[in-house]
Amino acid sequence: MGFNFYDFTALTHNIHVGLVEGFSPFMATTLEWVIVGTAYLLFVALFGLLLVYAERKVCAAFQQRLGPMRVGYWGLLQTIADFIKLLMKELIMPRKADRFLYNLAPFIVIIASFLAIAVIPFAPGLQSLDFDIGLFYLTSVSSVGVIGILLAGWSSNNKYSLIGAMRSGAQILSYELSVSLSLLTMIIFAGSMQFSTIVEGQRDGWYLFTGHIPSLVAFIVFLIAGTAETNRGPFDLAEAESELTAGFHTEYSGIKFAFFFLAEYINLFIISAVAATVFLGGWMPLHFGHLEAFNHAMDVIPPLVWFFLKVFGVIFIIMWFKWTFPRLRVDQILTLEWKYLLPINLINILLMALIVLTKFHF
Amino acid sequence: MSEIKEVMINSDRLATDEYLVNMGPQHPSTHGVLRMLVKLEGEKVLNIQPHIGYIHSGIEKMCEAISYPQIIHLTDRMDYLSAHMNNEAVALCVENALQVEVPDRVKYIRTIMDELARLASHQLWWCVMGMDLGALTTFFYGLRDREMILDIFEETCGARLTVNYNLPGGLMFDIHPNFQKRVKDFITYFRTKLPEYDQLLSGNVIFRERTEGIGHLSLSDAIAYGVTGPSGRASGFSNDLRKHQPYSAYPLVKFNEIIDHRCDTLARYEVRMKEMHESLSIIEQLIDNIPEGDYAVKMKSVIKLPEGEFYQRVETARGEFGVYIVSDGKKNPYRVKFRSPGFSNLFALNKMAKGHKIADLVAIMSTLDLVIPDIDR
Numbered sequence: 001m002g003f004n005f006y007d008f009t010a011l012t013h014n015i016h017v018g019l020v021e022g023f024s025p026f027m028a029t030t031l032e033w034v035i036v037g038t039a040y041l042l043f044v045a046l047f048g049l050l051l052v053y054a055e056r057k058v059c060a061a062f063q064q065r066l067g068p069m070r071v072g073y074w075g076l077l078q079t080i081a082d083f084i085k086l087l088m089k090e091l092i093m094p095r096k097a098d099r100f101l102y103n104l105a106p107f108i109v110i111i112a113s114f115l116a117i118a119v120i121p122f123a124p125g126l127q128s129l130d131f132d133i134g135l136f137y138l139t140s141v142s143s144v145g146v147i148g149i150l151l152a153g154w155s156s157n158n159k160y161s162l163i164g165a166m167r168s169g170a171q172i173l174s175y176e177l178s179v180s181l182s183l184l185t186m187i188i189f190a191g192s193m194q195f196s197t198i199v200e201g202q203r204d205g206w207y208l209f210t211g212h213i214p215s216l217v218a219f220i221v222f223l224i225a226g227t228a229e230t231n232r233g234p235f236d237l238a239e240a241e242s243e244l245t246a247g248f249h250t251e252y253s254g255i256k257f258a259f260f261f262l263a264e265y266i267n268l269f270i271i272s273a274v275a276a277t278v279f280l281g282g283w284m285p286l287h288f289g290h291l292e293a294f295n296h297a298m299d300v301i302p303p304l305v306w307f308f309l310k311v312f313g314v315i316f317i318i319m320w321f322k323w324t325f326p327r328l329r330v331d332q333i334l335t336l337e338w339k340y341l342l343p344i345n346l347i348n349i350l351l352m353a354l355i356v357l358t359k360f361h362f
Numbered sequence: 363m364s365e366i367k368e369v370m371i372n373s374d375r376l377a378t379d380e381y382l383v384n385m386g387p388q389h390p391s392t393h394g395v396l397r398m399l400v401k402l403e404g405e406k407v408l409n410i411q412p413h414i415g416y417i418h419s420g421i422e423k424m425c426e427a428i429s430y431p432q433i434i435h436l437t438d439r440m441d442y443l444s445a446h447m448n449n450e451a452v453a454l455c456v457e458n459a460l461q462v463e464v465p466d467r468v469k470y471i472r473t474i475m476d477e478l479a480r481l482a483s484h485q486l487w488w489c490v491m492g493m494d495l496g497a498l499t500t501f502f503y504g505l506r507d508r509e510m511i512l513d514i515f516e517e518t519c520g521a522r523l524t525v526n527y528n529l530p531g532g533l534m535f536d537i538h539p540n541f542q543k544r545v546k547d548f549i550t551y552f553r554t555k556l557p558e559y560d561q562l563l564s565g566n567v568i569f570r571e572r573t574e575g576i577g578h579l580s581l582s583d584a585i586a587y588g589v590t591g592p593s594g595r596a597s598g599f600s601n602d603l604r605k606h607q608p609y610s611a612y613p614l615v616k617f618n619e620i621i622d623h624r625c626d627t628l629a630r631y632e633v634r635m636k637e638m639h640e641s642l643s644i645i646e647q648l649i650d651n652i653p654e655g656d657y658a659v660k661m662k663s664v665i666k667l668p669e670g671e672f673y674q675r676v677e678t679a680r681g682e683f684g685v686y687i688v689s690d691g692k693k694n695p696y697r698v699k700f701r702s703p704g705f706s707n708l709f710a711l712n713k714m715a716k717g718h719k720i721a722d723l724v725a726i727m728s729t730l731d732l733v734i735p736d737i738d739r
Contacts, residue, residue, distance in 0.1 A: 063502035159383050163405070163720070233496060234568060243724050245390060326568045327496025329721045330405055 006302055009125030036128050040117060044266055049079040051265040054312075055319055062323040086261075089254035094157050097251065101155035106252065106259035108148030113266035115141040120273045121195045123283045123303040135193040135278070139180050142229070142270060145263065146172040149231075149238065149248050152260070156251035164247025167330050168238030171228055174337040175235075178225035181345040182218040185352045186278045189215060195277060202281035205288065212360075214352040219279045221341055221348070223317065226271035228333070230264060233322035237330055268315060276310035283307040379403045387416045391494050391724045394734030396708075405719045410712045414705075418738040425698035430456050430530055430665045433698065437685075438524035440702060441736035443483040444678035446475045449528035451685045454609055455674035456530035459667045459689070466611075467655040468532045470648050473611035474545065475515075475527060476676075477641040481552070482511040483679035484634050484641075487731045491631065492563050494728040495572055500563055507555050510548050514541065530665055532658025545649050549642055556638060564635065573628040577714040577726035580625060587713065588706035591681025592637060593730050596622045596629035603677040615647045627722075630729035666693050680704055680731055704736035 015035070019028040053068070053076065060067030068075030093102060119134045121127040131137070146169060153165020189211050190198045201207070207215050228235040239247030249260045276282060283303030287295045328336070354360075386397035395416035401409040421440060425433045430452070437448035450472055457464060485508040492500025512522040518538045519525040527534055563569050579589065584597035594601050602619040604612045620636045622629040667689035675684040681703030688697040707730045715723040 059498075063499050064506060065502060159381065163383075167405075233498075236496065237721075243391065243720050323499050324562070325497060326492065326563070326566060326572060327721070328568055329572060329719055331719065332568075332571055 007124045012125045040114065040128075044114070044117065044262070047269060048262045048265045049083060051268060051315070052079045052082075052261075054315070055265075058316065058319045059323050062320075083258065086258040087255055091254045091256060092251075094251050096157045098155035098157070101151045102251075103256075105148045105152035105155060106256045106263075108151065109145045109263040110148075110259045110266070112141055112143075112145035112148065113263045113270065115144070116270050117266065119195055120270065121199055121277060121282055122307055126304070127195065130194065130196050132192075132194045134195040135183055135187060135198070135274075138270075138274065139176070139183065142267070143172065143176050145267070148263075152252070153248040156248070158251050160244040160246075161248050161250050164238045164244045164250070168231060168248060170330070171235065171237060171333055172231070174334055175225045175228040175341075178221055178337060178341045178345055179229055181342070181349060182222040182225065183274075183278060185214060185218040185345070185349050186211070188349065188352050188356055190278075191356075195282070198278060199282040199284055202284050203287060206279065206281040206284070206286070208279040211352070212355060214348050214355060215279065217344065217348045218352070219275070221345055222275055222279070223314070225337075225341060226275065227318050227321055228337075230267040230271055230318075232264070232268065232318060234325035234327050235333060236322070236327060237333060268318060269311065272311045272314035272318065273307075275314045276307065280310045280314075281306075282310075380408060386413075391727065392734075393490060393732065396732065396734050396737070398711075400720075400723070402720065405721075407715050407718055407720060407723050410715055410723070412708055412711065414708070414734075414737050416738070417735055419735070421739045422698050422700060426695060429693050430667065430695070433695070434528055434530075435524075435526055437700070438526055439735060440700065440739055441678060441680060441683070441704065441733045442523055443486060443733055444479055444680060444683070445524050446472075446479040446527060447676050447678040448683060449526065450476065450610070451674055451676040451683055453528040453530050454676065455672050455685045455687055456665065456667065458674060459670075459672040459687070460530075460661075460665070462531055462659060462661070464532055464659055465655040465657070466653045467657060469611040470652045471533060471537055471657070472528065473615070474645050474648050474652075475525075476610070477645045478511050478514065478545070479525075480679045481638055481641050482508050482515075483731075484638050485511075487634060487679075487728075488559060488563075491725075491728045494724050495569060497563060497566070497569070500559075503555075503558065503562060507552055510544075510551065514544050514548065517541065517544070529658060529661075531661040532656070534658075536657040537652075542649055542652070545645060549646055549649075552638075552642065556635075559635070564631070570628065572721070572725055573631060573729075574626060576627045576718060576722045577630075577729070578625050579710055579714050581623075583710065583713055584625075587710040589681070589710045590706065591678070591703050591731075592620075592633045593630050593707050593710075594681060595620060596633045596729075597625045598623040601682065603675055603682060607675065609674075609676060611648060615644050617644050627725055627729050634731075664693050666691060667695070675701070678703060680733065680736065681707060700739055702736045702739060704730075704732050704734075705739075708732055708737055 016032070019031055023031060056078070057067045068078035071078040071081050093099070116138050118129045119127070119138050121130070149168045149172070150165045153161040153168070186207060187193055189207060190201050192198060192201070208219055231238050239249065244250070249257055252260060283306050285295070285298040285301060285303070285306050287298060380401055380403050383400045383402055384397065385400050386392040387395040392398070397413040397416060399411040399413060400407060419439070421436050424436060434449045434452050437452055438445040441448055485504045489501040489504030492498070515525055516522045518541050519527045519534070579597045581598045584594045584599045589597065589599070590601045598621055600619060600621055604617070605619045617640045620633045620640065622633050667687065669689055669691045672687045672689065673684060675682050677683075682701065683703055684701030686699040686701065687695050690696040711727060711730065715726050718726070
């Protein structure tokens with residue numbers, strides 16, 4: 001069972017074969033579920049903590065301060081300490097809350113994020129679900145989360161929560177269009193919805209560069225709409241602190257609050273990972289058509305590193321948005337989507353279709 | 363299930379769209395313990411009913427039991443961001459009643475300190491304004507620069523916020539030897555930082571969209587509600603007491619009264635931003651010319667005002683601050699009334715925010731620059 005840092009296909013295949021040979025088919029499948037599930041849980045928990053730390057450090061850098069410095073070296077253990085604190089906190093429920101929905105909401109939000117993460121290709125062979133409608137699946141499951149947000153706002157029996165949830169509902173449903181349409185533009189270009197095909201297709205150059213103006217426009221639209229989808233600033237109306245205290249999760253505490261918190265960061269990761277995969281080539285190293293020497297040099301860096309470099313690049317841009325821009329108003333957010341992004345997107349799709357038809361691309 | 367039934371039965375009651383939201387006394391955007399009963403229809407604000415008194419400390423009543431120099435220390439606690447101007451108002455009122463002429467040095471220093479306090483107050487307002495609109499980074503930019511002014515205060519007055527620097531007849535003590543140098547350093551430093559403020563917030567598209575045309579307060583309304591200070595001047599209401607009733611060293615300096623006729627949130631924002639430039643220029647004109655002399659005139663150990671009524675108003679960072687003293691000739695006043703700018707400004711909020719969204723309400727409230735102890739006293 002050789003370990004190859006450049007291609008995990010052999011490793012994952014060997015694990016699969018080993019399991020199938022050693023156990024009954026039912027047991028093998030169950031064990032695979034457990035292994036993959038645990039791996040994702042671990043990844044999400046650790047990466048979530050890392051992202052919270054990164055956000056605090058990035059925010060601190062923008063605000064001319066140091067951020068967490070006391071717990072661990074350069075405050076590295078701060079988020080872990082915070083998480084332990086959240087785990088130990090009392091769970092408070094408003095007296096007249098709808099018990100069932102109130103308890104259900106955080107799980108819906110976090111499950112939606114988990115479902116979406118399954119199709120992300122981290123590196124060759126490191127992807128648990130790779131099927132022909134991968135991108136379609138991702139957009140559909142990631143929009144399930146809004147149900148959780150709406151339920152949280154509704155069941156908390158708090159007006160601030162309700163206003164936050166309504167805002168978030170209107171916002172996510174609208175921006176879902178832009179996310180899907182900008183991805184659709186790239187699907188037309190790639191000719192596939194399967195993640196592995198999309199990544200393979202960028203072997204000679206990332207779609208952001210090969211697809212001319214339409215893919216650049218689609219990338220920008222996707223970044224804007226993606227930021228709105230994750231409820232992050234400047235689109236953080238749903239939890240606008242200065243207006244609605246904490247929006248839809250005002251009444252949540254302890255681990256349930258942590259679920260919302262974690263889900264926000266997983267969604268941030270998913271949006272960045274999709275942007276990195278569809279526009280920036282995913283784990284594919286930076287290649288330029290005929291520069292063989294350059295391409296080989298780039299291949300030395302392992303795909304996993306490439307993937308996370310790109311993801312963190314996009315994450316940094318989204319954090320940059322949050323810490324510089326003021327928040328939009330609810331009507332402005334809808335205006336931006338329906339009057340600007342949507343028409344731009346539709347024209348962009350036409351342009352892309354024309355480019356694909358005339359083969360006017362690199 | 364029973365709840366659902368209840369809803370079904372009362373469905374016509376449910377059909378009404380208006381609802382009340384209790385904003386405050388603990389709410390992030392009220393910056394203190396202001397409580398507002400907001401009537402909403404969806405996101406639209408229909409009516410705002412401010413409830414005040416959560417931090418009422420009875421300062422006016424307390425003043426009746428203490429002597430005049432002691433009153434000064436209480437005025438710090440009202441509008442803590444304009445502490446120096448509040449102190450000065452009482453000091454000027456007592457000086458005028460006793461017809462004491464303070465040395466020029468005192469006048470100069472008072473004016474410089476006034477403007478420094480105004481700058482510090484406007485800086486804090488700018489931080490919080492950005493934060494209320496969701497641009498959290500502004501907070502740290504503003505505080506970074508405000509820190510320098512507070513350091514100057516600390517060096518000279520020994521305190522950073524509630525400075526207690528004035529006395530009837532002069533100042534508590536002379537300025538620190540470093541004072542002039544540090545103030546000049548600050549002016550050069552802040553001149554380079556003010557454009558940064560504009561880059562970060564003023565020029566931002568989202569910010570302009572959020573503020574332009576929002577919270578219209580017409581000139582007649584501003585006068586009717588007594589909205590003074592930068593908020594009033596943004597409605598075209600020329601009310602700068604530094605120009606109209608100059609006190610201390612204000613007659614000696616050249617500066618512009620910033621007036622804007624656009625009446626909206628953006629106008630109120632820009633008036634304050636421009637006032638910061640004016641304050642810098644006022645300080646610049648005075649800082650090198652502080653005359654030599656005493657920092658206070660010798661007053662009697664027990665100050666007694668002649669019988670009668672005395673009124674003095676000054677321009678604080680928030681508007682017109684008035685001190686009304688009724689004296690019966692004893693060492694403590696018979697009655698003291700403070701006219702605080704925040705109180706009048708707050709009640710124009712309903713007029714301005716009606717029909718706008720919740721987010722606009724927060725923005726409008728932010729441009730009124732409310733300090734709650736100033737309202738409650």
